[in-house]
Amino acid sequence: MYVLGIDIGSTACKGVVMDENKNIVASAVIPSGTGTSGPRKLEAELTAACGIEKSEFSKIVATGYGRQQYEGADKQPSELSCHTKGVVFLIPGVRTIIDIGGQDAKAIKLNAKGKMDNFVMNDKCAAGTGRFLDVMAKVLETEISNLEKLDAAAEDPVSISNTCTVFAESEVISHLSANVSKEDIVAGIHNSVAKRVASLAKRIGIQDEVVMVGGVARNGGVVRAMGEALGKKVVVPQQAQLTGAIGAALTALEL
Amino acid sequence: MYVLGIDIGSTACKGVVMDENKNIVASAVIPSGTGTSGPRKLEAELTAACGIEKSEFSKIVATGYGRQQYEGADKQPSELSCHTKGVVFLIPGVRTIIDIGGQDAKAIKLNAKGKMDNFVMNDKCAAGTGRFLDVMAKVLETEISNLEKLDAAAEDPVSISNTCTVFAESEVISHLSANVSKEDIVAGIHNSVAKRVASLAKRIGIQDEVVMVGGVARNGGVVRAMGEALGKKVVVPQQAQLTGAIGAALTALEL
Numbered sequence: 001m002y003v004l005g006i007d008i009g010s011t012a013c014k015g016v017v018m019d020e021n022k023n024i025v026a027s028a029v030i031p032s033g034t035g036t037s038g039p040r041k042l043e044a045e046l047t048a049a050c051g052i053e054k055s056e057f058s059k060i061v062a063t064g065y066g067r068q069q070y071e072g073a074d075k076q077p078s079e080l081s082c083h084t085k086g087v088v089f090l091i092p093g094v095r096t097i098i099d100i101g102g103q104d105a106k107a108i109k110l111n112a113k114g115k116m117d118n119f120v121m122n123d124k125c126a127a128g129t130g131r132f133l134d135v136m137a138k139v140l141e142t143e144i145s146n147l148e149k150l151d152a153a154a155e156d157p158v159s160i161s162n163t164c165t166v167f168a169e170s171e172v173i174s175h176l177s178a179n180v181s182k183e184d185i186v187a188g189i190h191n192s193v194a195k196r197v198a199s200l201a202k203r204i205g206i207q208d209e210v211v212m213v214g215g216v217a218r219n220g221g222v223v224r225a226m227g228e229a230l231g232k233k234v235v236v237p238q239q240a241q242l243t244g245a246i247g248a249a250l251t252a253l254e255l
Numbered sequence: 256m257y258v259l260g261i262d263i264g265s266t267a268c269k270g271v272v273m274d275e276n277k278n279i280v281a282s283a284v285i286p287s288g289t290g291t292s293g294p295r296k297l298e299a300e301l302t303a304a305c306g307i308e309k310s311e312f313s314k315i316v317a318t319g320y321g322r323q324q325y326e327g328a329d330k331q332p333s334e335l336s337c338h339t340k341g342v343v344f345l346i347p348g349v350r351t352i353i354d355i356g357g358q359d360a361k362a363i364k365l366n367a368k369g370k371m372d373n374f375v376m377n378d379k380c381a382a383g384t385g386r387f388l389d390v391m392a393k394v395l396e397t398e399i400s401n402l403e404k405l406d407a408a409a410e411d412p413v414s415i416s417n418t419c420t421v422f423a424e425s426e427v428i429s430h431l432s433a434n435v436s437k438e439d440i441v442a443g444i445h446n447s448v449a450k451r452v453a454s455l456a457k458r459i460g461i462q463d464e465v466v467m468v469g470g471v472a473r474n475g476g477v478v479r480a481m482g483e484a485l486g487k488k489v490v491v492p493q494q495a496q497l498t499g500a501i502g503a504a505l506t507a508l509e510l
């Protein structure tokens with residue numbers, strides 16, 4: 001018996017197939033694409049990996065930004081509930097979840113029982129989201145996947161005084177024309193994202209253990225900066241990008 | 256006897272030479288440039304126009320973003336006080352000033368005596384400032400000076416749902432690839448700027464007469480949209496970009 005949990009984000013679709021013992025038997029992440037192409041490709045990849053048809057999933061649960069457009073779901077719970085469930089499954093002691101996605105950022109406060117107590121989110125402003133990093137990578141003529149390595153080699157991170165993506169972009173251009181190293185600029189960019197998200201998260205109060213998830217958590221430079229901005233150890237689960245899909249699959253098992 | 260009023264903005268330097276009878280005898284607007292190059296060029300242009308040396312100005316007052324860096328000023332009052340003074344000089348009945356600059360936006364509420372009662376400003380977020388229009392003009396591959404004409408030819412303005420410059424830019428790109436006319440996109444962009452600034456201005460309350468100044472007031476499309484967003488007639492003085500410099504010159508006459 002297999003269930004499918006699917007998390008349709010603004011930039012990537014994530015899927016997890018789980019058996020009745022909560023084992024993850026297959027998972028996949030693919031770009032969201034336009035319209036329904038992302039979820040369709042995701043299904044194709046996961047059914048192929050398990051050797052079954054879509055109709056053979058006993059339940060399907062969809063979450064994320066695009067969940068309402070997804071056809072064939074038995075339930076479409078919010079991202080907040082799925083991320084919480086997914087993270088608690090992976091790291092039972094979690095009390096604060098920081099989730100930075102492609103176009104938004106959230107902080108979730110959990111009680112000792114692993115239930116959501118409060119949350120705060122930004123989905124209006126590109127600063128402090130993956131989009132900020134996209135804009136900066138473009139200006140720096142590098143790939144998002146390179147940022148972590150550049151951050152690790154920084155010697156004297158620049159300070160970026162503007163929070164706004166647009167104004168910060170101009171600052172980065174000035175630093176480049178002043179021949180500041182890309183490494184130091186990238187570390188400053190990561191500090192800027194972390195500062196912004198930390199100030200969001202502090203509104204609900206930060207308690208150990210702090211877990212970071214979402215696509216941006218794969219960038220160790222942001223995780224480094226987040227730890228510094230919060231003054232706390234920040235844990236990233238191996239499946240940081242899959243927590244929403246894992247939570248969706250766990251929800252499917254409960255149906 | 257001549258005084259010099261100078262307004263050093265983030266994108267343009269504005270200067271006004273006034274005689275003791277408050278007549279404007281010369282004025283100039285030039286790009287701010289880097290360092291002190293903008294103000295120096297402005298002085299050169301104005302002294303040439305009046306046929307005098309800089310040392311012959313009886314007083315010099317500098318305002319604006321770059322006023323502290325300007326050498327040789329007898330006083331460096333805030334932009335708020337200079338803009339207010341300049342606008343009241345041009346349009347004595349003004350009760351609300353909307354000032355949209357290259358990187359900021361302000362709204363000033365005046366009492367019946369022409370004194371500032373309250374104000375609100377945004378200099379943190381590029382949305383609702385000239386920078387938003389710069390970003391959009393670039394995506395549309397057109398000049399800022401073309402926007403007014405495009406706006407006037409719009410038939411069915413698009414709605415832009417994101418306030419954030421970065422997210423709105425993506426919306427504009429989608430509209431372009433859906434073959435929406437540039438005219439309708441530009442009108443939507445102007446509506447977005449106006450909506451943002453109107454929601455800022457409404458915090459202090461809007462009273463007639465509403466006067467719009469600053470570099471962006473030269474764009475009739477934004478003025479059109481601002482009138483619609485406020486539901487009020489919006490007046491633009493001929494010297495909309497010079498009000499800060501005029502206020503600085505008037506201050507110089509009082510010294």
Ligand code: SF4
Binds near residue numbers: 127163164379419
């Ligand atoms: S501050 Fe900048 S990034 Fe944030 S909403 Fe405004 S324009 Fe967008």
